Amino acid sequence: MLSRRFFATAVKEVTHVSDVVIVGGGPAGLTMAAAIKSSHILKDLQCTLVESSDMCRSLQDYCDDPPERILNRCVSITPATVEHMKQLAAWKFVRPDRIQNYDYIRTYDGLTNASMDFDSPNLATMIENSNIQSSLYQRILELNSEQPLNQLVLKDNTKVTGITRDSKTNWPIVKLSNGDTIKTRLLIGCDGGRSPVRKFAGIESRGWAYNTWGIVGTLKYKNTGFRSPTGWQRFLPTGPLAQLPLPDSWLSIVWSVPPELAMILMSLSDKSFISILNAASRLSQDELNYLYKIARDEPEKLQDEVNWRLQVFNNKLTADQEEKYPLEVDYIVPKSRGRFPLKLSHADDYVDERIALVGDAAHTTHPLAGQGLNMGQADIQSLVKTLETARERGLDYGTKFALEPYFSTRYPANHVMLGVVDKIHKIYSAKFPPLVWARSLGVNVLNNLPLLKDLIVGQVSHRKMP
Numbered sequence: 001m002l003s004r005r006f007f008a009t010a011v012k013e014v015t016h017v018s019d020v021v022i023v024g025g026g027p028a029g030l031t032m033a034a035a036i037k038s039s040h041i042l043k044d045l046q047c048t049l050v051e052s053s054d055m056c057r058s059l060q061d062y063c064d065d066p067p068e069r070i071l072n073r074c075v076s077i078t079p080a081t082v083e084h085m086k087q088l089a090a091w092k093f094v095r096p097d098r099i100q101n102y103d104y105i106r107t108y109d110g111l112t113n114a115s116m117d118f119d120s121p122n123l124a125t126m127i128e129n130s131n132i133q134s135s136l137y138q139r140i141l142e143l144n145s146e147q148p149l150n151q152l153v154l155k156d157n158t159k160v161t162g163i164t165r166d167s168k169t170n171w172p173i174v175k176l177s178n179g180d181t182i183k184t185r186l187l188i189g190c191d192g193g194r195s196p197v198r199k200f201a202g203i204e205s206r207g208w209a210y211n212t213w214g215i216v217g218t219l220k221y222k223n224t225g226f227r228s229p230t231g232w233q234r235f236l237p238t239g240p241l242a243q244l245p246l247p248d249s250w251l252s253i254v255w256s257v258p259p260e261l262a263m264i265l266m267s268l269s270d271k272s273f274i275s276i277l278n279a280a281s282r283l284s285q286d287e288l289n290y291l292y293k294i295a296r297d298e299p300e301k302l303q304d305e306v307n308w309r310l311q312v313f314n315n316k317l318t319a320d321q322e323e324k325y326p327l328e329v330d331y332i333v334p335k336s337r338g339r340f341p342l343k344l345s346h347a348d349d350y351v352d353e354r355i356a357l358v359g360d361a362a363h364t365t366h367p368l369a370g371q372g373l374n375m376g377q378a379d380i381q382s383l384v385k386t387l388e389t390a391r392e393r394g395l396d397y398g399t400k401f402a403l404e405p406y407f408s409t410r411y412p413a414n415h416v417m418l419g420v421v422d423k424i425h426k427i428y429s430a431k432f433p434p435l436v437w438a439r440s441l442g443v444n445v446l447n448n449l450p451l452l453k454d455l456i457v458g459q460v461s462h463r464k465m466p
């Protein structure tokens with residue numbers, strides 16, 4: 001928690017003034033910066049981006065990484081997000097050897113096996129967060145060289161340590177860890193779920209923790225046979241296990257589990273973790289519960305326990321049934337396992353006088369539908385349009401009045417998405433037999449209604465349907 005003192009720090013002397021200050025160099029902050037500097041209506045604004053991490057060096061290093069070192073923070077992005085990055089001329093800098101398009105996703109119920117398949121050309125693209133950030137960073141460098149008089153100022157390794165307001169103009173004054181202070185007409189918080197900018201503005205954020213951790217990792221299938229790249233999601237009562245395709249039989253996982261199970265899974269050796277992951281994509285919940293106990297109490301026995309159970313299970317499968325499960329995983333990149341707490345949160349407002357919130361600073365969601373970053377991209381498109389309109393009309397773009405259309409456009413859309421994802425999470429967490437039966441019946445019916453499924457795909461991928 002940030003103390004009140006964070007915001008109350010007295011500013012002796014303002015060292016810089018900037019039309020716009022963006023806090024955060026994550027996917028949202030870098031996209032926001034590239035979008036402002038690409039807009040013929042906004043590009044002359046003096047714009048500064050502040051990021052606490054060693055961003056520029058790590059994004060530069062990313063470009064020279066060997067192809068096999070795919071990082072563990074990957075996201076599934078929609079065609080709308082790809083299109084946005086193309087419009088910003090950032091997509092040309094994406095490393096193509098480290099992305100994977102996929103047309104097909106299969107979801108199946110861990111208790112009943114009821115399944116739903118989504119099949120649509122270019123359904124989504126898997127990409128590392130760093131690939132997104134690095135491409136935007138390179139685009140910003142390109143824009144800076146094209147527009148030497150309108151360069152974006154990038155301040156990485158620099159933390160925002162305090163925010164206050166100018167007593168005369170009411171403009172935000174941002175205090176930085178290097179001792180500088182910047183007064184700004186518009187402060188944009190792209191500073192993630194714990195957003196200091198949101199706290200400074202006193203904007204309430206509502207929601208709840210899912211009491212769940214998302215375990216991520218980069219792994220490799222034993223062989224991919226002739227299968228086309230497919231996304232898999234098994235809804236277990238402990239939380240969904242998603243296996244998403246990367247190039248050359250690599251895959252990225254997000255396995256959502258309660259904290260106690262997360263501790264066990266994180267403590268396993270790489271080989272034992274692979275065993276239990278393969279078990280979790282096929283075996284029954286009763287068997288998994290038993291295996292989780294073995295993993296906790298006698299981890300040295302886990303691989304043998306899993307192997308014979310999987311052998312029994314696999315021997316019963318016909319070739320057709322085999323296709324309904326992901327292939328066996330046999331390698332994990334050492335140290336690629338990581339875990340993240342999962343939370344639903346939604347800010348009551350996205351704007352205040354001279355403040356706008358974007359991306360995770362405004363909302364966070366469960367990753368089961370792969371929407372968080374995509375929602376942030378849609379926020380940016382809306383905020384840029386709002387700023388452009390304000391400027392064209394000769395308004396002061398930093399006022400709450402001018403910023404209001406951004407909030408009124410994005411809040412309802414995000415609210416619906418957050419609600420839908422939360423409901424899916426709740427429905428699939430249920431173990432009560434009548435509910436499990438009802439959800440499986442619903443899924444089976446829905447799976448046979450292609451038009452309705454196309455509609456869902458269209459909504460989730462933000463595509464206009466024919």
Ligand SMILES: Cc1cc2nc3c(=O)[nH]c(=O)nc-3n(C[C@H](O)[C@H](O)[C@H](O)COP(=O)(O)OP(=O)(O)OC[C@H]3O[C@@H](n4cnc5c(N)ncnc54)[C@H](O)[C@@H]3O)c2cc1C
Binds near residue numbers: 023076190360367
């Ligand atoms: C396990 C998992 C899987 C996910 N999968 C998907 C997916 O498949 N598809 C999808 O669309 N989304 C997915 N998401 C969500 C997605 O990762 C986030 O929505 C997205 O990364 C948020 O980007 P952001 O730029 O808003 O925030 P962040 O990435 O959190 O960036 C915030 C930045 O602000 C900086 N910052 C914070 N405070 C300060 C300060 N005081 N001073 C300076 N800098 C500061 C931080 O250093 C950071 O770089 C997933 C999330 C998780 C946890």
